[in-house]
Amino acid sequence: MDQKYMAGAAADGEGAGRRRFLALATGAATAAGLGAVSGCANGNGDRHGGGSDAGAGSKSESASPGGKPSAGGAHGFDVKAENARPGHSDWPVTKAGPARAIEGFADRVSVLPGESFGLHVSTTAPRFTVSAYRMGWYGGARARLVWRSEALPGTRQPEHAVDAGTRMVRTRWTRTATVGTKDWPEGCYLLRLDAQGGEGQRFVPLTVRSATTAGRTVAVNAVATWQAYNRWGGYGSYDGPNGGFASRSLAVSFDRPYDYDDGAGLFLVYEAPLVALAERLGIPLAYTTTTDVAREKQLLEGASAVLSLGHDEYWSPEQRERFTAARDAGTNIAILGANCCFRRIRLEPSDLGPDRTLVCYKSSYEQDPGFKRGHPATVDFRSAPGADPESSLLGVIYDGYPVDAPYVVTNPGHWLFEGTGAKAGDRFEHLVGVEYDKVDTGFPTPRPIEILAHSPVVCEGRPSHQDTAYYTVPSGAGVFATGTMRWVEALDATGDGRSGRNHGLDARSGALTTRVTENLLRVFAAGPAGRTHPAQDNVRSVYGSS
Structure with a gap:
């Protein structure tokens, strides 16, 4: 199979293992x-x-x-x-x-x-x-x-x-x-x-939620992804009671508790640290969810920036349309995780109200009654039918899981690294994981795009790289993608890295991600970042090809 599609195929076959691996972080919040x-x-x-x-x-x-x-x-x-x-x-x-x-x-x-x-x-x-x-x-x-x-x-x-x-x-x-x-x-x-x-x-x-987002930075709670990973009642979008992919739910409901130990879904690890940082900085924030963005066509109009938080995998076509339209109107977008916008879903009502059933048949899309009625197939965005790789919006594309690797700085002179003291080649242990993205111009990739970090990884025996990237578009919008799922989690990494918490991330990684995120939030809150900080394409110098 072509390597570009290995990540998607692996994800469909992972079942309980992938869900358990990602859920290991959910007990890490303190106050x-x-x-x-x-x-x-x-x-x-x-x-x-x-x-x-x-x-x-x-x-x-x-x-x-x-x-x-x-x-x-x-x-x-x-x-x-x-x-x-x-x-x-x-x-x-x-x-x-x-x-x-x-x-x-x-x-x-x-x-x-x-x-x-x-x-x-x-x-x-x-x-x-x-x-x-x-x-x-x-x-x-x-x-x-x-x-x-x-x-x-x-x-x-x-x-x-x-x-x-x-x-x-x-x-x-x-x-x-x-x-x-x-x-x-x-x-x-x-x-x-x-x-x-x-x-x-x-x-x-x-x-x-906020009724309007104009002039504000929008924090979008990734409730669809929370629910896809929810296995309350024995079933989730990855597996059933026997742990096998074939026994997974083809649709999951919001009409149930979350099965994580504290019931908070994925919020405390993948979202709360970023919300805390933005509020500490006094960034003018608006608050909403992936469901609201999909439902309300004008919700993002006039927003300064939109933030996709640490684990935001499951998107409806409507949500993707809203993000893309916002970017093309001059709204900055920050992807503060990895594996973002990977699964195409459909939202349907439950007995309790609209948009409370998440449909995602994945490789079994031909069995979906909605698909037979003419709805888009609920497969990965990069997959047929209706393939639309996520890289056209994100700049990066999901490349694999699982990895645990150092984050390697490539472009320390970039404005996002200001004040970090980072030098070319500096390594930050464990910051790349558990899923990662890269720039791959074999997929639709907006240009100019700058690679800030280019980290070697080995994913199930396959050598590759993780990339942190930033691109700008004619509207003036800037789009930033961390390329690692541990970015938001790392904001809370203040220990010595030996306790096993935060995947071993240490205070040095915490300081780096915090300062880069502060730089990002301040510039993105000020308006279209591309007008003041245009991207300088460096794909050829990093990868040796265009």
Whole structure:
């Protein structure tokens, strides 16, 4: 098989191994800080029946003496003022408890400030509480408690079912509580469920999204990828109970909890460190999800920059169209991971609402009823039918998995390396992994494109290279791609690299990625980067060919 297609073929055959390898990072979040309860929520009715109004029995206190939580409106959100509020150090899940002690999901992946959503919770405890933490910087605490419910009655929800045709896990859980978001600032949230008596804790992720992104840098939560890797109920997009690829789900539902130990999906490792850094810098941010970008055609209009975070593999054609249109209108794009925009998906409704079923048949696309009705095949973007390699947007293309290799600086004079002290040939151990991208002009590649780091790797016996790259287009937009999935994870690497946390990344890697990302965020927030920092093509000098 041609080497260009080996990565895609391998991914279809990996099954449980790939999912387990990528999930190893999910226990790596820490925080510190103190603060007070603030905010309140008022329920706005139950669209799906059953449950209690969590807003009616909520606690409400000011964030600071005489303080009032910010409204978080579309035009009034101030990230600096928000992060000046006291943070809270008690947000992590520290008592997971037995399996199924408590777990839940929200019936919407995102809401606008002030909107309500439903919580569907199953617990063996008689009562539980819900605490809404907004994730950010907060002086290093990384979270602020915005709202906490009174004790709510707990119940054990029915067992799930598995769809015979698609092997999709279905829950028929009733709504436990309706939660309003009045006075919740826009941002990334983790709702912590606490079973009575310390019997268990789990997170439920939620995005309080921005109504407009004009003039702001947009953090896009990769909820489709979170769900594809979710194996709650025994099935996910990679395998089923027997661990084999053939037993995978052909469609997965957002109507279930996340199976990772803390319930936060992939957020804490692949996204939270970047959100914290951007908020520490005071970058004007907007917040949304991959689902929102796909649904709302004008959402990215006027944005300064759009950020794809650490693991953003599953994209709908609509999402890709929105990103491409934004780039062509002058919006900068940063790809802060690897294996981005690799799987083509379709979003369909569930019983609880629109866009809550993720369809991805992969190599079995001919079995897809949607494909038979004329929808695009849910195969890898680079694959037929309808091949459209991701490199035409990203500049780089996914090349393989798994690797663990040093990151090698090639172009230390580039503006993105300013202030790092990096020199040509400097190596940063373990920073390339577990998946990687490269510049490959055998695929559609925008030019001019600059390679900043060119790192030798060996992937399952095949020598190759990882590339970090930057290109610019006539609209003035700049597009940056790290080419490694560990970039965002490395932002939190402050240790000696020997503890096994953060894949052995050390403080030196943490310092490099932090400074490069700071340079990137500041320049991208200022407007079309290509107008002030045009790319200087160096593919020939790096690869010896054009």
